[in-house]
Amino acid sequence: MTRRLAVVLSIALITISVFAHGDEQHVIGKVTKVTQSSVTVQTTADTSVEVMVTSDTKFTKGSASVTLKDLQVGDRVVIHAMPMKGGMLMAHTVQIGDAKTR
Amino acid sequence: MKAIKLVGVVFLAFLISGAVLGWFEIRRGFSARGTPSLVEKFAAISARKLALPYDYRQLRNPFPPSPENLQAGMEHFSDHCATCHSNDGSGDTPFGRGLYPKPPDMRRAETQNKSDGELYYTIENGVRLSGMPAFGEEHAVGEDADTWKLVLFIRHITNLNADELQQMERLNPKTEEERQEEEQEERFLRGESPQGQSNQSHHH
Numbered sequence: 001m002t003r004r005l006a007v008v009l010s011i012a013l014i015t016i017s018v019f020a021h022g023d024e025q026h027v028i029g030k031v032t033k034v035t036q037s038s039v040t041v042q043t044t045a046d047t048s049v050e051v052m053v054t055s056d057t058k059f060t061k062g063s064a065s066v067t068l069k070d071l072q073v074g075d076r077v078v079i080h081a082m083p084m085k086g087g088m089l090m091a092h093t094v095q096i097g098d099a100k101t102r
Numbered sequence: 103m104k105a106i107k108l109v110g111v112v113f114l115a116f117l118i119s120g121a122v123l124g125w126f127e128i129r130r131g132f133s134a135r136g137t138p139s140l141v142e143k144f145a146a147i148s149a150r151k152l153a154l155p156y157d158y159r160q161l162r163n164p165f166p167p168s169p170e171n172l173q174a175g176m177e178h179f180s181d182h183c184a185t186c187h188s189n190d191g192s193g194d195t196p197f198g199r200g201l202y203p204k205p206p207d208m209r210r211a212e213t214q215n216k217s218d219g220e221l222y223y224t225i226e227n228g229v230r231l232s233g234m235p236a237f238g239e240e241h242a243v244g245e246d247a248d249t250w251k252l253v254l255f256i257r258h259i260t261n262l263n264a265d266e267l268q269q270m271e272r273l274n275p276k277t278e279e280e281r282q283e284e285e286q287e288e289r290f291l292r293g294e295s296p297q298g299q300s301n302q303s304h305h306h
Contacts (some may be wrong), residue, residue, distance in 0.1 A: 006254070024196055024251065026283070026287070028287060028290055044290070060264070060268075063264060063265060063268050064264065065264045076288040076290060076291055076293070077291075078290065078291060092194075095287070095291060096291075096293035097290070097293065098293065102137065
């Protein structure tokens with residue numbers, strides 16, 4: 001009885017779902033610096049952008065999964081990232097170009 | 103008599119707690135960015151269990167996990183489900199992150215421990231007070247082959263490899279603008295010069 005009451009009362013407090021969109025950004029350019037926690041990219045519009053990386057960031061090179069260690073200065077990259085509080089970007093995916101095309 | 107008094111006191115306590123909680127919630131405002139509280143989670147899970155017909159709970163997937171069936175499930179999932187649930191089932195997508203409650207991480211026991219029938223029923227009938235729509239038609243119980251193949255794929259989602267994920271990305275729904283941008287990004291990665299592309303584009 002008590003459990004059912006709790007369920008009914010709690011349901012009354014549940015909010016109706018709200019649909020919201022994200023704000024993903026794509027950073028395209030060449031890597032100028034790599035650290036354990038970030039990648040700096042000189043974009044094709046000649047601006048420098050630093051993107052944070054975490055253990056959840058997925059790195060790929062062609063169809064292969066790679067790691068941050070495989071990323072080198074001069075590599076072409078396409079980074080899909082989300083803006084965080086404070087304006088920093090957090091990378092979800094980092095696609096690395098073929099080394100021969102640097 | 104004592105029992106009635108006790109029930110009355112418990113009921114009153116719940117009412118007062120609900121009112122106090124409600125007052126704080128209203129003052130704070132509602133946002134889809136938050137995470138459901140333990141009370142909400144408990145209520146939602148309990149309500150879902152109550153909503154699941156017994157007949158469905160007992161259903162077993164009539165389709166074997168053959169490569170063809172898994173491929174069909176993967177194609178369907180990539181096109182219809184991944185926008186919110188993401189290709190790997192984590193729910194980590196712009197839509198998924200913005201929903202309240204957020205889509206469950208399908209790789210975890212919370213989803214994987216559900217029976218075939220529970221998964222089938224959820225896909226066919228949706229989940230009230232969430233972003234999960236009812237995708238099924240008014241079929242007789244357990245007759246939608248496409249939904250059963252999705253159930254097979256959800257079982258397989260814990261073992262996805264890089265090739266499958268890449269295949270799914272190609273199958274995800276995209277706008278013409280996104281297709282063009284993806285093509286330009288691939289060209290850039292292959293070493294071609296960028297042509298009129300934005301170096302830092304936004305996606306809503």
